[in-house]
Amino acid sequence: MKLPNKLHDENLDYRFDFARRMDAGDTIISASASLATGDVVIGAVGHTDTAVTFWLSGGTSGTVCEVLVEAVTTGGRTFAEPAIVQVVG
Secondary structure, eight states: OBOOOEETTOEEEEEEEOGGGSOTTOOEEEEEEEEEESOOEEEEEEEOSSEEEEEEEOOOTTOEEEEEEEEEETTSOEEEEEEEEEEEO
């Protein structure tokens, strides 16, 4: 998923909602975000029953960064979603 551009000095939160991909009654029990490419800093990662929120800060202007967001559910499923953000300014 392409995220809006991020200024290098911003500290922003992003939310991925997995509800449409989950079965009824399934809930997220753990979540993670890891840097695949680029130089943004991943801060806190949290989750609700159906969504994952993560924070990004820093990064070098002109860099395109990829973050892999993963959610594990009580039903034994693991959902993974790549997030692409370009650092500007």
